[in-house]
Structures are given as C-alpha cells and as structure tokens.
Amino acid sequence: MxxxxxxxxxxxxxxxxxxxxxxxxxxxxxxxxxxxxxxxxxxxxxxxxxxxxxxxxxxxxxxxxxxxxxxxxxxxVVDAGRAYFDTNTRHHHHFFVEHDGALSDIAAGGVEVSRLPAPPAGTEVERVDVVVRIRRRQG
Amino acid sequence: MxxxxxxxxxxxxxxxxxxxxxxxxxxxxxxxxxxxxxxxxxxxxxxxxxxxxxxxxxxxxxxxxxxxxxxxxxxxVVDAGRAYFDTNTRHHHHFFVEHDGALSDIAAGGVEVSRLPAPPAGTEVERVDVVVRIRRRQG
DNA sequence: TCCCTAATTAGAATAATTCTAATCTATTGA
DNA sequence: TCAATAGATTAGAATTATTCTAATTAGGGA
Known part of the structure; x- marks a missing residue:
C-alpha cells in the first residue's frame, strides 16, 4: 500500500x-x-x-x-433548527415536507421569479431561494 | 385595581x-x-x-x-441556527442580510413566482417562501 | 529518516430550543 | 366569600445542535 x-x-x-x-x-x-x-x-x-x-x-x-x-x-436553509446540505450545487430550489424533513429539488428552470424589487440601498443580491413547503395530503 | x-x-x-x-x-x-x-x-x-x-x-x-x-x-426561516418571528402575518417575502441577521419585508405583490412544478404525488402546497439573500456592497 | 510546520480531529464548551415539574389562576360549589 | 379542584402557565433543568480549541496527525524539506 x-x-x-x-x-x-x-x-x-x-x-x-x-x-x-x-x-x-x-x-x-x-x-x-x-x-x-x-x-x-x-x-x-x-x-x-x-x-x-x-x-x-x-x-x-x-x-x-x-x-x-x-x-x-x-x-x-429550510428549517430553523437544523442545517441541510445539498450535493447539487447548481442554482435550484426546493420542496420541503416539514413533518418529516424530506427535501427534494426543483430545477432552477422549474420556477420563475419575476418582478423582484430592488434590494435596499447599499446592498446587492447574492441569491434568491424559493422554498415550497408541502405537506402529505391527509388520508 | x-x-x-x-x-x-x-x-x-x-x-x-x-x-x-x-x-x-x-x-x-x-x-x-x-x-x-x-x-x-x-x-x-x-x-x-x-x-x-x-x-x-x-x-x-x-x-x-x-x-x-x-x-x-x-x-x-432564513437562518439554520436561529428562529425569526414576524408580526406581519400577511403573505409576503423577505430580504435577508446574512452578515448581521437583518430582515426586511417584500410585499407579496412585489415578487411573482410562476411556473411552479406540481408538488410530489400525495402532497399539497402549504406555502411558497422566497428569501432574497443580500449583502452590503463592499466599500 | 527526522524535524518542523501547518492542517486536522474530536472532546469539551457553547448556543439554541424544548420539556416538565412546580406554580399560579379561574372557576365551581358550599 | 372562601376553599378546593382542574387546567393553564412559567421557568429551571435537560436536551439538541453547533462551534471552539487543544492535542494529534500528517506532509515536505534537509
């Protein structure tokens, strides 16, 4: 060896x-x-x-x-009490099931965010994160 | 009394x-x-x-x-290590300065999220949160 | 190979949050 | 009005999540 x-x-x-x-x-x-x-x-x-x-x-x-x-x-960042890490480093968003902590990706192209207001004076945008909180349908 | x-x-x-x-x-x-x-x-x-x-x-x-x-x-939810609470309970989004933890509101009408994919089978959307992470411009 | 230096590891300490036993308060009945 | 009871509330203690730092390990030159 x-x-x-x-x-x-x-x-x-x-x-x-x-x-x-x-x-x-x-x-x-x-x-x-x-x-x-x-x-x-x-x-x-x-x-x-x-x-x-x-x-x-x-x-x-x-x-x-x-x-x-x-x-x-x-x-x-989807949970205030726990840090999640994603091996997908491309720009994309997430579905998150609060109940069990399950996370899944949404490709960047899968969501469109438009009409974003200008950030406060003296600041610049670093990243825009979209988190879609979902829950299992009862039944 | x-x-x-x-x-x-x-x-x-x-x-x-x-x-x-x-x-x-x-x-x-x-x-x-x-x-x-x-x-x-x-x-x-x-x-x-x-x-x-x-x-x-x-x-x-x-x-x-x-x-x-x-x-x-x-x-x-903007920080994995700390829970923030907002007295504005209307549907809206946020600017967040990671460096100092400053939060500010973006009215719901100020952002448009479109073309959201359908959530995984058996689940329903509870809420869509947009967090615009910003930083102070160096200088 | 041995030594020096800097990176790395993980036990200990800290920070954030939750749990639960003790306390307090409202209500009911005398 | 007053005491007893039940349920809500508070906060110390415990737990969970994360970071810090001293001790250890490993790489590179002589």
Missing amino acids: TGRPSNAASERLRQAGLRPTRQRLALAGLLFDGGDRHVTAETLHREAIGTHVRVSLATVYNALHQFTKAGLLREV | TGRPSNAASERLRQAGLRPTRQRLALAGLLFDGGDRHVTAETLHREAIGTHVRVSLATVYNALHQFTKAGLLREV
Whole structure:
C-alpha cells in the first residue's frame, strides 16, 4: 500500500485544497458516489458509523462546512433548527415536507421569479431561494 | 385595581384563546404596539429585560410559539441556527442580510413566482417562501 | 529518516430550543 | 366569600445542535 490514493473522491478533495484524509475520503464517498443527496450532519454521521467509518460528529460538521466553502456542497436553509446540505450545487430550489424533513429539488428552470424589487440601498443580491413547503395530503 | 385589564393587547390575547398574563401582555405590547417587526427569542427577551419585565427566555419561546399557532405571528426561516418571528402575518417575502441577521419585508405583490412544478404525488402546497439573500456592497 | 510546520480531529464548551415539574389562576360549589 | 379542584402557565433543568480549541496527525524539506 504505497501509492497515493487517487480515486475520484481523493482527486476532488485535492483540487478543493483539502487533504484527502481518511475521514474526508469516507464522507466524500458517501456524499458524492451516487446521485444528488440532501443530508444533515446527524444523518451523515449516522451513515458513516453504519458503514464502520470512525469519525466524530464534530468532524462531520467541519467537513460539511469545508466542502461547502470549497463549492462541493451547498447549504439549504429550510428549517430553523437544523442545517441541510445539498450535493447539487447548481442554482435550484426546493420542496420541503416539514413533518418529516424530506427535501427534494426543483430545477432552477422549474420556477420563475419575476418582478423582484430592488434590494435596499447599499446592498446587492447574492441569491434568491424559493422554498415550497408541502405537506402529505391527509388520508 | 379591580377591573379586568382590557387594553388592545389584552383583547387580542383573549380572542386568541390565551390568558392575558403579565408576561404575555408585556411581550404582546413589545411586539404589536408599533409597526411590523422581526424578532428572535433572544432579541425579544433582551428587550423585555431592558424594559424591566421579568420573564425567562423559555417563556419568551413559549409565547412566540403560542402567538404563532394563534396566527398573531409568522415564523420566518432564513437562518439554520436561529428562529425569526414576524408580526406581519400577511403573505409576503423577505430580504435577508446574512452578515448581521437583518430582515426586511417584500410585499407579496412585489415578487411573482410562476411556473411552479406540481408538488410530489400525495402532497399539497402549504406555502411558497422566497428569501432574497443580500449583502452590503463592499466599500 | 527526522524535524518542523501547518492542517486536522474530536472532546469539551457553547448556543439554541424544548420539556416538565412546580406554580399560579379561574372557576365551581358550599 | 372562601376553599378546593382542574387546567393553564412559567421557568429551571435537560436536551439538541453547533462551534471552539487543544492535542494529534500528517506532509515536505534537509
């Protein structure tokens, strides 16, 4: 076992300026090997533990924030009590089921926001987020 | 001091099915005597203490949630770490400055959201929230 | 290889919120 | 009017979510 690790996750981390440590590689594998995902620190940590990766919850938080700063993830604000992270970093919006915390994407082209008023003097728009809160129909 | 309290705040609470207790009257006064406001539990508690109202932070949280359930307030989700409450309960949207937590309203008519995709099968739309994240222009 | 430096990890501390036991208040009946 | 009862309310304690920082680990040059 001499060669440097050089799989996709490792390369992705390297290019983001983050050392491909054991913990980060494992978390990146869970996050990026597959389709788009939405996670919280808690769900990702539980998943890591479930696959026998030894990593603390604090490290999961650190990694999620580092990945976000590096542009590999995007934070989604839909719940005042919990931070969600999305592996889809393209501009898009969300459906959110408050009852169970389920999140799903709406492609940017799927919603049109028009007639936005000018932002307050001295400020500029950074991003426009649309959250469609939905609930399961009773029955 | 015999007559029952019967000012505006008291009446508002009574109609919401909430006892007009000393704590609730004081908080309602701070919230509703004036124009529209945005508060967090922390800012409202600080304000109450500043006006010599003895009330615990937990009670402020309770009151904010009770007022929200009664339709006197509306929760605004713009920050994953902190709950904001808005005295403007009409349908509308928000500008949010992440750096300092400043919130301001955008009248419902000020934004148009069109071409919304149908929500996932078995669900119905409860509310559509638009958050325009802005930042102070550097300088 | 060893040392130096800087990045990284995770236990401890903090911040935000909720829970629940104790307290208070309104109402009823005597 | 007064006491007893039931239900609502308050706030200290507990929990949950997140961040901080000291100790550890790892990379790169001599």
